[in-house]
Amino acid sequence: MPDNEKGNGTDKTSTRRAFLKSSGLTIGGLVVGGTIGTFLGRGEPETGVKTEQAEPTPVQNPNEALMFFYPDEYQKTMAAAERIFPADDLGPGAKELNVAIYIDHQLASQWGVNARDYRLGPWYNPEPTQGSQIKLLRKDLFRLGLKELDNYSNKNYQKDFVALEASEQDEILVAFEQGEAGSLSGVSSSEFFKLLRTLTMEGVYADPMYGGNNQMNGWAMRKYPGTRMNYVKEIESTEFIELEPQSLRNHMGH
Amino acid sequence: MTTKLPKVPVVVVGMGWAGSIISAELTKAGIKVVGLERGKERKMSDYLMVHDELRFQHREELMQDLSKETITHRNNKKIRALPMRHYGTFIVGDGLGGAGSHWNGQTYRFLPYDFEIKTLTEKRYGAGKIKPEIPLQDWGITYDEIEPYYDTFEKMAGISGETVELYGERSNPYPTGPMLKTPVLEEFEKATKKLGYKPYIMPSANLSENYTNPDGISRAACQYCAYCENFGCEYGAKADPVVTVIPVAKETGNLDLRTHANVTRIVNDGTKATGVIYVNTFTGEEFEQPAEVVVVTSYVFNNARLLLNSNLGKPYNPDTGEGVIGKNYCYQVSSGYSTLYYDDKEWNLYAGAGALGIEIPEYTGDNFDHSDLNFLHGAGIRTTQYGNRPIATNHAPVGTPSWGAEFKKQSIKYANSVLQVKSQGASLPHRNNYLDLDPTYKDAYGMPLLRMTYDYTEQDKQLVKYISKVTRKIAEEMGPDHIDTVGEQAAFNVNVDTNTHNTGGVIMGADPETSAVNSYLQMWDADNVFVIGASAFPHNSCFNPTATLSALAYRASEGIERYLKGGGSLV
Numbered sequence: 147m148p149d150n151e152k153g154n155g156t157d158k159t160s161t162r163r164a165f166l167k168s169s170g171l172t173i174g175g176l177v178v179g180g181t182i183g184t185f186l187g188r189g190e191p192e193t194g195v196k197t198e199q200a201e202p203t204p205v206q207n208p209n210e211a212l213m214f215f216y217p218d219e220y221q222k223t224m225a226a227a228e229r230i231f232p233a234d235d236l237g238p239g240a241k242e243l244n245v246a247i248y249i250d251h252q253l254a255s256q257w258g259v260n261a262r263d264y265r266l267g268p269w270y271n272p273e274p275t276q277g278s279q280i281k282l283l284r285k286d287l288f289r290l291g292l293k294e295l296d297n298y299s300n301k302n303y304q305k306d307f308v309a310l311e312a313s314e315q316d317e318i319l320v321a322f323e324q325g326e327a328g329s330l331s332g333v334s335s336s337e338f339f340k341l342l343r344t345l346t347m348e349g350v351y352a353d354p355m356y357g358g359n360n361q362m363n364g365w366a367m368r369k370y371p372g373t374r375m376n377y378v379k380e381i382e383s384t385e386f387i388e389l390e391p392q393s394l395r396n397h398m399g400h
Numbered sequence: 401m402t403t404k405l406p407k408v409p410v411v412v413v414g415m416g417w418a419g420s421i422i423s424a425e426l427t428k429a430g431i432k433v434v435g436l437e438r439g440k441e442r443k444m445s446d447y448l449m450v451h452d453e454l455r456f457q458h459r460e461e462l463m464q465d466l467s468k469e470t471i472t473h474r475n476n477k478k479i480r481a482l483p484m485r486h487y488g489t490f491i492v493g494d495g496l497g498g499a500g501s502h503w504n505g506q507t508y509r510f511l512p513y514d515f516e517i518k519t520l521t522e523k524r525y526g527a528g529k530i531k532p533e534i535p536l537q538d539w540g541i542t543y544d545e546i547e548p549y550y551d552t553f554e555k556m557a558g559i560s561g562e563t564v565e566l567y568g569e570r571s572n573p574y575p576t577g578p579m580l581k582t583p584v585l586e587e588f589e590k591a592t593k594k595l596g597y598k599p600y601i602m603p604s605a606n607l608s609e610n611y612t613n614p615d616g617i618s619r620a621a622c623q624y625c626a627y628c629e630n631f632g633c634e635y636g637a638k639a640d641p642v643v644t645v646i647p648v649a650k651e652t653g654n655l656d657l658r659t660h661a662n663v664t665r666i667v668n669d670g671t672k673a674t675g676v677i678y679v680n681t682f683t684g685e686e687f688e689q690p691a692e693v694v695v696v697t698s699y700v701f702n703n704a705r706l707l708l709n710s711n712l713g714k715p716y717n718p719d720t721g722e723g724v725i726g727k728n729y730c731y732q733v734s735s736g737y738s739t740l741y742y743d744d745k746e747w748n749l750y751a752g753a754g755a756l757g758i759e760i761p762e763y764t765g766d767n768f769d770h771s772d773l774n775f776l777h778g779a780g781i782r783t784t785q786y787g788n789r790p791i792a793t794n795h796a797p798v799g800t801p802s803w804g805a806e807f808k809k810q811s812i813k814y815a816n817s818v819l820q821v822k823s824q825g826a827s828l829p830h831r832n833n834y835l836d837l838d839p840t841y842k843d844a845y846g847m848p849l850l851r852m853t854y855d856y857t858e859q860d861k862q863l864v865k866y867i868s869k870v871t872r873k874i875a876e877e878m879g880p881d882h883i884d885t886v887g888e889q890a891a892f893n894v895n896v897d898t899n900t901h902n903t904g905g906v907i908m909g910a911d912p913e914t915s916a917v918n919s920y921l922q923m924w925d926a927d928n929v930f931v932i933g934a935s936a937f938p939h940n941s942c943f944n945p946t947a948t949l950s951a952l953a954y955r956a957s958e959g960i961e962r963y964l965k966g967g968g969s970l971v
């Protein structure tokens with residue numbers, strides 16, 4: 147049975163468990179895949195029955211804290227990301243979606259130190275078709291870029307980046323995008339811009355467990371249902387079916 | 401210090417589709433096999449948290465760890481090759497099941513034309529049609545000879561599809577019916593039928609219905625969950641070695657599977673191999689595994705690299721055209737396409753499957769007249785519905801800035817209102833496109849990296865230009881409010897292009913002078929070494945490669961069994 151539309155009260159996790167029980171992978175009658183059962187140990191009770199609960203009082207999100215940025219860097223990242231993905235009548239922008247929290251967490255992660263990139267030398271300047279050859283780690287490139295945002299805005303606008311009007315901030319970001327701001331330890335400012343743009347889009351749309359996409363509002367804005375287990379009904383429907391977003395947290399019951 | 405292990409009949413290097421099929425077939429026949437895999441062990445329950453676009457698609461969790469090894473690339477011989485430091489273009493499989501865990505499952509056969517491309521092209525258009533810089537070759541096997549092995553693979557994997565008149569004859573229909581024809585696919589169907597084409601539903605390894613294969617493996621039907629390509633299937637609906645052939649091989653008790661075992665060299669004397677050297681990737685300890693037969697199934701890149709690093713076979717020399725290892729590296733061209741924007745239509749584009757699509761056969765292979773065209777072969781022209789994920793899919797009409805208020809507005813407006821008519825074009829070899837060892841860069845174990853010298857050719861550019869016009873015509877018939885068409889093939893860019901179909905480097909054929917392996921994928925130069933994968937393709941067709949390389953793996957396993965009994969060359 148497919149998952150259903152908005153909040154009809156069925157327990158999605160038990161539906162999926164039932165599905166898997168009836169159609170698990172078998173070899174000669176033995177279940178080999180072993181997807182059934184509690185692998186993550188934090189599931190709903192085995193019965194899959196959810197008891198009605200009163201509206202919980204809002205709790206603070208412990209994720210909203212910094213593990214990499216210093217406070218001024220966080221402010222600057224918030225301001226810059228908001229220009230990439232601004233609030234408008236469609237919905238929240240990067241700031242409200244906690245994109246800067248997302249970026250902070252990513253730069254603190256193994257991705258921030260390029261752990262899965264090829265890092266052996268020698269390092270040469272590439273032809274445009276050879277991909278970037280940047281020795282700076284992502285976390286350092288981002289940090290230098292933030293610093294240059296202020297250098298550049300003080301030089302050209304006599305103010306820090308966060309104190310500027312949105313239109314002035316846009317002009318600065320265009321200069322960065324085109325590589326016209328100062329170099330970042332030899333790396334073009336356009337590389338910082340690329341990183342900022344990529345991280346912003348990820349922070350808007352990645353699963354909320356990473357710190358951005360606050361309340362799944364990034365998804366809701368574009369009517370994206372998040373991570374549901376199946377779309378057997380929706381796939382054939384000629385009508386657009388809008389579903390309330392669900393995040394990976396919903397998959398923890400298995 | 402290297403620890404020498406007891407000798408075994410067969411050692412397999414790499415446990416993707418090719419290595420797993422070989423392992424299943426040989427162990428079922430009672431032969432002991434050691435399977436060495438550089439990556440991690442995998443089981444279906446590992447896919448439970450897989451609906452995570454960031455982790456699996458953008459951080460490439462299931463792919464080869466580039467900090468350990470990568471390739472270097474240059475567009476031509478005049479420039480210095482540099483390492484691909486992070487992904488952007490093709491992504492490379494790793495771990496049990498290899499790329500078979502995170503593939504889309506689009507499972508085509510190649511055309512009869514492909515296997516005899518040189519002979520058939522010259523017959524129809526004359527000897528002058530093939531330009532001298534294009535070393536086009538017959539494969540040393542015909543469609544009729546490979547057909548039974550396609551059939552075996554399709555039955556094992558439960559491929560869903562419908563018979564297509566213009567393609568090679570089938571001994572059996574697909575084991576399961578075609579995938580659902582969704583409203584999105586119907587848009588393409590209506591338009592192409594009106595234009596006189598015969599669209600068909602793409603053959604798929606995402607099961608259209610519950611299926612039990614000849615090995616007794618039962619798998620559930622696809623749930624159209626939309627986290628398919630780049631992701632593993634938590635339902636086992638997508639055919640993956642981990643849920644098909646590997647459990648069968650394990651059941652026999654004849655498979656000794658060792659993960660985190662990275663093979664660095666094939667021990668040999670130039671005419672015979674005696675085993676392989678591998679490193680435990682956790683401890684750095686080195687082992688020698690002696691074997692009667694060495695089966696190299698480590699994907700296109702490492703198939704060529706292992707041979708070159710082991711001094712096995714004659715390296716290709718682009719200046720003389722002599723030698724074979726590294727020759728005829730090919731890719732695919734997909735830069736001819738149209739994007740369709742609708743102002744007041746919405747589809748459930750968040751839903752989909754990796755091999756959910758519809759295509760027309762009329763522009764594939766030699767199914768259209770090339771007399772007045774300055775390219776050969778063709779492309780599949782198609783609309784797919786994989787499920788649009790929000791980080792990756794943010795279409796906005798050409799001219800929209802790539803960030804800021806207008807970008808946000810347009811990309812959200814069209815999030816559920818954009819379709820594409822795409823193409824996947826064949827790639828023919830060029831004398832100057834090849835693989836060899838990089839003189840400078842090394843992997844984490846000190847072995848030279850593979851160097852790719854590759855750029856798109858005039859043939860590719862002409863093909864893309866021609867095919868893009870067809871995508872435009874179909875797009876117009878589909879009647880959106882706005883169409884953007886791309887029809888120029890830019891230079892190959894190692895961080896931009898996105899196609900995962902690398903082929904060649906250890907090609908098959910009937911002549912030891914121009915090919916590295918025979919039609920059983922047995923090396924001409926060392927008859928106890930079998931090199932299996934799309935590395936064997938002398939050119940790349942306009943279809944996804946896996947059914948063809950898997951069919952060749954079934955044939956090779958027959959060859960290996962015969963070799964173990966009688967020895968010598970199999971042809």
Ligand SMILES: Cc1cc2nc3c(=O)[nH]c(=O)nc-3n(C[C@H](O)[C@H](O)[C@H](O)COP(=O)(O)OP(=O)(O)OC[C@H]3O[C@@H](n4cnc5c(N)ncnc54)[C@H](O)[C@@H]3O)c2cc1C
Nearest residue numbers: 414416417418438493494498499504505506663944945946
């Ligand atoms: C995202 C994606 C989507 C795709 N979609 C499709 C599709 O729809 N249809 C299609 O036909 N094809 C598709 N492909 C391609 C398809 O996945 C491959 O053609 C196929 O899986 C290759 O199988 P293989 O066994 O040759 O290699 P692989 O699956 O790459 O297996 C090789 C194995 O060898 C291991 N290995 C490598 N080097 C060593 C070493 N030195 N020592 C030990 N082990 C080693 C690797 O870790 C790996 O597990 C897709 C690929 C990707 C990445």
Ligand code: SF4
Nearest residue numbers: 606622623625628633
């Ligand atoms: S789309 Fe289908 S085959 Fe692919 S992962 Fe989801 S359920 Fe599995």
